[in-house]
Amino acid sequence: MKRFKLFLQKLTPFQLIAAYYIIAVSVSVALLSLPVAHQPGVDWSFMDGLFTAVSAVSVTGLSVVNISDTLTVPGIFILMFVLQFGGIGVMTLGTFVWLIVGKRIGLRERRLIMADQNQYALSGIVNLMKQILLLVLIIEFSGGMILGTYFLKYYPTWQEAFLHGFFNSVSATTNGGFDITGASMIPYSHDYFIQFVIILLITLGAIGFPVLIEVKTFLFSKKGKYRFTLFTKLTTVTYSLLVIGGTIMIALLEFQFFFQDKSWHETFFYSLFQSTATRSGGLATMDVSLFSEATLLILCALMFIGASPSSVGGGIRTTTFALNLLALYHFAKGNKTIKIFKRELHEDDVKKSLVVTLMAFVLCFTSVFILTITERFTFIEILFEVCSAFGTTGLSMGITPDLSIIGKCIIMGLMFIGRIGIVTFIYIIGSKEVKPNYHYPKERVIIG
Template sequence: MEKIRPVPLNQKKILTPIQFIVLGYLLFAFLGSVLLSSPFALQPGVKLEFIDALFTATSAISVTGLTTVVTRDTFSLAGRTILAFLIQFGGIGIMSMGTLFFVMRGNQIRLRERLMIRADQNQISLQGMVKLILFILKVAILFELLGALILTIHFIYNYQAPFLSALGMGVFHGISGFTNAGFDLFGNSLLDFQQDYIVKGVIGTLLLAGAIGFPVLLESYSNLLSWRKQRKLRFSLYTKITTITFGILVIAGFFFILLSEYSSTLAGMPWSQKIAVALFQSLTTRNGGFSSIDMNIFSSSTLLFLSLLMFIGASPSSCGGGIRTTTFAVLLLSLKAYLEGSNHVKVFQRELYQEDIVKALLVFFLAVILIFVSVVALAAIENFSTTEIIFEVCSAFGTTGLSMGITGELSKAGKAIIIAVMLIGRIGLISLLLLFRTRRPEDSFHYVKEHIIIG
């Protein structure tokens, strides 16, 4: 009889990369809430309930921008600094900051760290992980510094702001803009800057850079270097699909807002302002969260269309959430292939893997279930219209941060639901699936296949 060996008590259970990443975001959200609720992080005389601190910290680490309090009136300089750090960590990914720490110490990036980076950035291959992370850090620093510099100078010379105040505003919004966090220190987002095209232009450029996807930026940079050496430009299928889908969604949102609100919300505005408002509002639904107009004055049809755009979200491996642009593109391409009578999805002289198509369907299916359950739960416990609830939930899932003003009026249970949706939106549904997926050996046999009636 074989002797059973007992498992040593001191044997540690090693976390998988996905579990480590999820635990990291949860830990940062909790630590952030503890710090933000501390007296030194608050304005004199202000008290913050722990649920509101947790909501704000989760919104920051998930770079959403939804908040139950007014950031400017609630947090001191120390609190705003903590908030900026949380936004930075959440925007470029926890493992990006971890990689920087490893590199600065001169440590070698081992396989386990590379697996964690791949999970955090939602990548497929392990190849070039460290290169991608270092590029993300360089791009983040470059865009945030340039944005902060331009905004600081603009606030000083055009709004006569004191240097330190202008610098603080510039740095905070440079970080919040590039990471698509949507947090602001103005008290009403960008409503006071509706005709300030410098502020909107800088923020809009930062939003675009942070939402298009870091692999796209890296590939574009590599192609720029190749073009300067008179080499042929070559873009991957991922970059082509991501860029085209991103552009189509921005243009679609722009025309929808312009046409649907032309005689109402945008009435009385000069053409230049109408175009600027429509374009900025379409771009910010990609995950920005900044708004140059009160969302409550939009029609229900516009709000529902913006909810759809927020549900789709930004590109993979970016600062944004949602189902991601590539998922949406794969679903449309699959539908197109089916209508054409083809069993294979082909685009740009390439054929998609069946596994990726199944993943896209799973992500969409789970996202719809998540949105539906969240909307029903909130409708049962909150006294808001269905449109307001759908808009809030889609904003949380897409980590966008746009709101119709109901966030601060949510009950504790309602805030808990939005907190969960924000975390899921930031972590990603694929990562969430892998978190619960069990490993099992390949089937040694198959049953006889049989068709069932569908539809």
């Protein structure tokens, strides 16, 4: 035990986070493998359990089984619990547990949380975690009540209505992307009220916790002169532009195809819902494999970009994408500094965003490459699955259950990395070193 503690203390915060996630997955595998969780006659393999657990802890939603045909009501509650666990983040929950058991939170623990949520300031972090948890629970409860009440018109008993209501609320808010209808949100593809609520819940989960906290602070500040941080401005604008841009692109690209026989409001809601889903929601009101290849490519790009940092989503994150574009633009302009919203970006952040994107490309390319060897699917199906896993989105063209063992392992790895984020991933694989303090003469080389 002492040895184990010593081992833990030797780990960097980033490695500890990975360790926590792995423990969370292990516990989830165990819980999901309880006999009470499965319907009679279901053949539940270890791989099914592991994949479902990784997918749920990373709130991705890719699934090798049909949840409604496999899990019992207790099983569905376990899944909701795991989604909650993954969505709010192992760290937030860990902090909360520590608070409950009365342990004082030391600097080391605070640093750990800081790394998980990628925050730069240590102060108030415990308070922040409490606020996050409270906020998420309030959002989920409100969503569950609204959807549950509304679902009374869909389902015969109030138990069923509220089970669907709360499961959908949790699955949307945590961006879990799982469904218990057996066909995602397709049964509600013409119910715009449900879609509106789901879109709202997905957005609240994926816009980033700091944004929610800042909006709350803004609303409760008396003078109304609260200044939003650069991060909040940047991520909210990028997030909105991605959703709007995605909606327009889908509508335009499918105008003559999938939307040919659809009305304007069907076109609008199908486009908006699927665009929102790529931020990391993962629920869908249609079979996305019906889209044309060009649309699927756009969805791949959107999923690769993913959600806001410090949110329930994955991908390279909105700020990374924004900084990439800003870096390109200002490089072309020959500007040394990047100014945005009357603030200057830090050079290190810009470089970090470029390295993160490069790493993500390398990762996704390698995954696609291996899957083209191990799987028999088309290139776009594989690319779509890879981007969906890395973005912890959970949309699929339907190949997930038929992946080979190697294929499933790769997709699990991508969901894990997508959830913890590329920065954490890079630090995990590379953070054992002694920095040498000497210099060589600088020499320039020719680039591009």
